[in-house]
Amino acid sequence: MLKTKIAVFVSGGGTNLQALIDAQKTGTLHSGEIALVLASNDQAYALKRAEQNDIPYSVVKRKEFATQEEYEAKLKAVLTENQIDLIVLAGFMSILSENFTAAYPKRIINIHPSLIPSFCGKGYYGLKVHEAALAYGVKVTGATVHFVNEIPDGGEILLQKAVAVHKGDTPEVLQRRVMEEAEWVLLPEATEMVSKSLQKG
Numbered sequence: 001m002l003k004t005k006i007a008v009f010v011s012g013g014g015t016n017l018q019a020l021i022d023a024q025k026t027g028t029l030h031s032g033e034i035a036l037v038l039a040s041n042d043q044a045y046a047l048k049r050a051e052q053n054d055i056p057y058s059v060v061k062r063k064e065f066a067t068q069e070e071y072e073a074k075l076k077a078v079l080t081e082n083q084i085d086l087i088v089l090a091g092f093m094s095i096l097s098e099n100f101t102a103a104y105p106k107r108i109i110n111i112h113p114s115l116i117p118s119f120c121g122k123g124y125y126g127l128k129v130h131e132a133a134l135a136y137g138v139k140v141t142g143a144t145v146h147f148v149n150e151i152p153d154g155g156e157i158l159l160q161k162a163v164a165v166h167k168g169d170t171p172e173v174l175q176r177r178v179m180e181e182a183e184w185v186l187l188p189e190a191t192e193m194v195s196k197s198l199q200k201g
Contacts (some may be wrong), residue, residue: 004032004195007084009092010039014046015179016090016111016187021053023188032195036082038075040094056082062094072100085198088191089148093125098150106156108148109194111187113178115160116144120153130171130178139165141174143182145190158190 008017017037023029037050037057050057058078065071071094079087089110101108112120112129118141119132133141142162147155161182165174 001031002200003030004085004198004200005035005083006032006086006088006191006195007036007038007079007082008034008046008088008090010037010044010046010090011041011093012044012046012091014044014049014090016183017046017049019184020088020090020188020191021049021055023192028188029192029195031192031199032086036078036084038078040092046090068097069099072097075100076103085200086191086194087148088187090187091126095152096148101148101150106147106194107198109145109158109190110148110153110155111183111190112144112146112153113141113175113183114144115140115142115162116146116153116157120144122152124153127171127175130174133165134169134171134174141165141178143178143186145186158193159186161186 008020010017020029020034024034034055037046037055039047039059040061042059047057060074062071087104087108114120114129114133119129140162142160144160145158149155163178163181
C-alpha cells in the first residue's frame with residue numbers, strides 16, 4: 001500500500017506538528033507520511049522541527065499576494081507539486097476560503113482546542129478559546145479534530161477528548177493541559193484514521 005502523503009500547515013511553534021512527527025516515529029501514524037510542512041510565516045519554529053527531521057518545507061505568505069485567490073492558487077500549486085493527499089492544519093493562522101476547502105473535500109483536518117460546538121468559530125483561536133472557557137466557568141473542556149469546510153470549525157467531527165478544568169487554572173495552564181492530554185493524542189489518531197481511508201492500493 002502506498003502511504004497517504006500529508007502536508008502539515010503551520011504558523012508558529014509547531015507542537016502539534018511535533019506530535020505528528022513523534023507518532024510517525026513510534027508507528028502510531030503508519031498509513032500516512034508527512035511529505036511537506038507548509039508555513040504561513042518564515043519565522044515559525046515549526047520549520048526548524050521540519051528541518052531537524054528531514055521533512056521538506058515551504059513558506060507561502062498571504063501578504064505576498066494581491067488577492068486570496070492568488071494566494072490559494074500558490075498553495076494548490078505547492079500541494080500538487082508535492083502530490084499531497086491530506087492536509088492537516090496544526091495551528092495554521094491563515095483563513096482558507098470556501099474555494100480552497102471545496103477543492104479538498106474530506107481531505108483537510110483541523111484540531112481545535114475546545115469541545116465543539118463550545119468556544120469555536122470566528123475569533124476563537126489560541127489562548128482566546130481557553131480564556132472564554134474559564135470566563136464561562138466550564139468544568140470540562142477538551143479538543144476536537146474535525147474535517148474543514150467553508151464554516152470556521154464547522155466541519156464533521158472526527159474525534160473529541162475531554163479535559164478537566166482545575167480550580168485556579170490560568171488560560172496558559174489550561175492551554176498546556178489541553179495540548180498534552182487531548183491535542184497531541186487526538187491529532188495523530190485522526191491523521192492515521194483519515195490517512196488509512198485515503199490509502200491507495
